[in-house]
Amino acid sequence: MKKALVTGVTGQDGSYLAEFLLDKGYEVHGLIRRSSSYNQERLEDLLTEEEANALLNNSNFHLHYGDVTDALNVTRIISEIKPDEIYNLAAQSHVRVSFDMPGYTLDVDAKGTLNILEAVRILSLTEKTRVYQASTSELYGKVQEVPQKETTPFYPRSPYGVAKIYGFWITKNYRESYNMFAVNGILFNHESERRGETFVTRKITLAASRIAQGKQEKLFLGNLNSLRDWGYAKDYVECMWLILQHDKPEDFVIATGEMHTVREFVEFAFKHTGIHIEWQGDGIDEKGINKETGEVIVEVDPKFFRPAEVEQLLGDPTKSKTLLGWNPTKTSFEQLVQIMVEADMRKVENEEKVKVMFD
Ligand code: NAP
């Protein structure tokens, strides 16, 4: 039985990946942070009630308290598990927040990656343990080429992107210096019903569902013109695994090859709740109007603008299609929006009216 360690297991991707690996017959170890509030909702989906009860005694799923910024802790956990595969998904992953917390983002996203690679090296596991690093299309930032592929030069536009560029290069450097199977998946945006609630897609699908059910008045957004290559997270975790099963350690772009504006995402999301949007005005005065009632339900709030923006991202998935046999459009853009809206329409059914939205 293969053993995998997943950092960031409580996050969107970590929860899907743990599920995927358990289905493949892996013994899965997840790193979780101590938190004053419960942070394991996404993991509950992994377990039947029976499995949850059996978890502590006899299960293939194990949780370890830890933090990637704590090198001693990470080294001890890796030395105890001696995993065949490590998926380093832990990150301060919010781009706008990285402008507020650049130092912390650096500690987690850059130094955290080094801590894992160093642990593998110090413990003499370089021949046994394969390491996957969660790299990102944010590395391309102010894009130097359209579409972006593995050879496109990087130009990050946020403290998050700059910290992740260290993660990318240190992974490649350990591969070249110590002959490790250490690789980067350069993933473009991927979303799901488990997406964090302050990323734009989930913010939109939750708000559209609440507005349709009379539980929220308006949705405030930043840059409506921003273009993203959005895929489905459940499809993308399969690719992380494929990258580690490949015969050679190589970096791969994972994307759909299609991009849409935030404005289009808003239109599709509301459409699935039965509301049709009409746009009026420009720039910060642009408003989304409910065509049937004439009410303003979407407005621009400059507080959601970023000090430096990534205007567009479009990935070229040719390499992952050809070498890994991965299908980038298993779930279409419209299906993705529909999956998210349907899940949120169910979720908000039993909610009270929203009092205030800070983010
Ligand atoms: P996410 O939902 O924000 O999850 C991040 C995970 O990292 C959470 O489990 C979080 O724990 C954990 N974490 C944060 N700081 C940590 C620390 N210091 N030590 C240990 N764990 C820590 O992110 P995601 O969307 O699943 O993304 C997974 C990874 O892929 C991230 O590295 C992200 O940067 C990268 N990525 C994501 C996308 C995307 O579109 N989703 C695209 C490219 C790359 P808590 O639950 O306790 O906060």
Ligand code: GDD
């Ligand atoms: N979050 C947010 N909130 N974004 C908004 C809003 C808003 O109210 N209004 C407009 N946007 C725009 C942002 O300015 C950005 O251009 C785009 O919507 C997407 O924002 P996010 O959903 O926050 O994602 P991201 O693209 O910045 O970062 C995500 O994808 C990266 C891969 O490209 C994150 O998952 C990163 O961790 C990941 O690396």
